[in-house]
Amino acid sequence: MILKGSQRAGGNQLALHLLRTDDNEHVEVHEVRGFMSENLKSALQEAYAISRGTRCRQYLFSLSLSPPETERVPVPVFEEALTAIEEKLGLAGQPRAIVFHEKEGRRHAHCVWSRIDAEEMKAINLRHFKLKLRDVSRQLYIDHGWKMPNGLVNSQERDPRNFSRAEWQQAKRAGHDPRALKEMFQECWAISDSGKAFASALAARGLYLARGDRRGFVAVDYRGETYAIAKWTGLRTRGVAVRLGKPEDLPSVAETKAQIAAMMTDMLRRHINETESVFRARAQALRAKRTKLTDLHRGARQMLKDKQATRWVKETRERSARLSHGLRGLWDRLTGRHVKISRQNEEETIRARDRDQAERQALIDQQLEQRRRLQSEIRQVRHGHTMALAMLHRDVANFMRLGQGGQEILGPSASRRQRRSLQRGSSPSPE
Numbered sequence: 001m002i003l004k005g006s007q008r009a010g011g012n013q014l015a016l017h018l019l020r021t022d023d024n025e026h027v028e029v030h031e032v033r034g035f036m037s038e039n040l041k042s043a044l045q046e047a048y049a050i051s052r053g054t055r056c057r058q059y060l061f062s063l064s065l066s067p068p069e070t071e072r073v074p075v076p077v078f079e080e081a082l083t084a085i086e087e088k089l090g091l092a093g094q095p096r097a098i099v100f101h102e103k104e105g106r107r108h109a110h111c112v113w114s115r116i117d118a119e120e121m122k123a124i125n126l127r128h129f130k131l132k133l134r135d136v137s138r139q140l141y142i143d144h145g146w147k148m149p150n151g152l153v154n155s156q157e158r159d160p161r162n163f164s165r166a167e168w169q170q171a172k173r174a175g176h177d178p179r180a181l182k183e184m185f186q187e188c189w190a191i192s193d194s195g196k197a198f199a200s201a202l203a204a205r206g207l208y209l210a211r212g213d214r215r216g217f218v219a220v221d222y223r224g225e226t227y228a229i230a231k232w233t234g235l236r237t238r239g240v241a242v243r244l245g246k247p248e249d250l251p252s253v254a255e256t257k258a259q260i261a262a263m264m265t266d267m268l269r270r271h272i273n274e275t276e277s278v279f280r281a282r283a284q285a286l287r288a289k290r291t292k293l294t295d296l297h298r299g300a301r302q303m304l305k306d307k308q309a310t311r312w313v314k315e316t317r318e319r320s321a322r323l324s325h326g327l328r329g330l331w332d333r334l335t336g337r338h339v340k341i342s343r344q345n346e347e348e349t350i351r352a353r354d355r356d357q358a359e360r361q362a363l364i365d366q367q368l369e370q371r372r373r374l375q376s377e378i379r380q381v382r383h384g385h386t387m388a389l390a391m392l393h394r395d396v397a398n399f400m401r402l403g404q405g406g407q408e409i410l411g412p413s414a415s416r417r418q419r420r421s422l423q424r425g426s427s428p429s430p431e
Helices: 009-018 042-050 075-089 129-144 167-175 178-190 195-203 229-233 236-244 252-264 268-322 326-335 339-401 416-424
Strands: 002-008 026-035 061-065 096-103 106-114 210-213 219-220 226-228
Touching: 002 129, 002 167, 009 042, 009 061, 009 106, 026 042, 026 268, 042 096, 042 416, 061 075, 075 096, 075 106, 075 129, 075 339, 096 210, 096 339, 106 226, 106 252, 106 339, 178 195, 178 229, 178 339, 195 210, 210 252, 219 229, 229 236, 326 339
Parallel strands: none
Antiparallel strands: 002 061, 026 096, 061 106, 096 106, 210 219, 219 226
């Protein structure tokens, strides 16, 4: 499974993030260990309070564990992975909290440790933790027979479309698939060898190179959304400047937005609005379907939880009733019957706990399979929207070139009436 860890502070914000049910369909606090409190938020506040006795600022170590999407990974596998990680990083015995998240048909876990050794009152040094996590991750793929990602086999083959949370949020805000968007920027960069060629490649896709306020070079789309070139190509700012030259030679973001607004025709605006309204309608229907399915799944899990709790109380009472009290209890202890019954109760308790865990895991696996089928529908709609957006960007690019003279679309032999009709936003008719 993919392991991503970071040293950090802000326990209160982290607890709120881990408990968010608006961003995750299912949230389960699996374990809070080594803290006085059994509440996640209070436990992380406790870790902060202890850290105040040291000079450590990043008093937490936060880790996400993401198994392969299509694999069924039970809770013990996550727990075994966490044990291996603790031994590798020197966190064995440290207070920790484990939270499971489910979203878009995927189940993953988060674990948060306190880095503060309470006996010595100092922070545990997590030297080279990224390399150690990579080694543990590779071993997990080997041990469980999972297909290992290329980037884990060889770090030089990492997927260049990987993006940060900020990039993901920006793409969602603009209605793009972040993977397709990043791939498009990297494709434009790969096929160009100069600033002019890169600007032309972007313009052919409805994006326009401009001078950013802080980031040097940006691209602007027809919505006015700006994209930092260095961020979306995955390059260093200095490397971008070497190829693109001086940003002062480009129009500002405000000037570029004004130019786009002036050239957008009414017909193109209608075309964009119609395309996006169709997608919004389909997306809204799928969101309603997802919400209904999530509510059904949550209800089923609560019913199972209540059923198991009732059964657990009943079985515990039955086991307790086997033990005699008073003189009979004393006699049972003398004859060894008390020890025999206690051992039987312990074995039954373990079997009951394993049975309940197996029932929960079976329900989770069944629900994940249902959710993955729905997610497949959602992906198809998103893919269709991505393709439609790509066509819209090309339409914008064509209309922009038309607004600058029309020669690139119609050619020098086109009639004046054809050019005027296209510039007004109507379709040209053959003469």
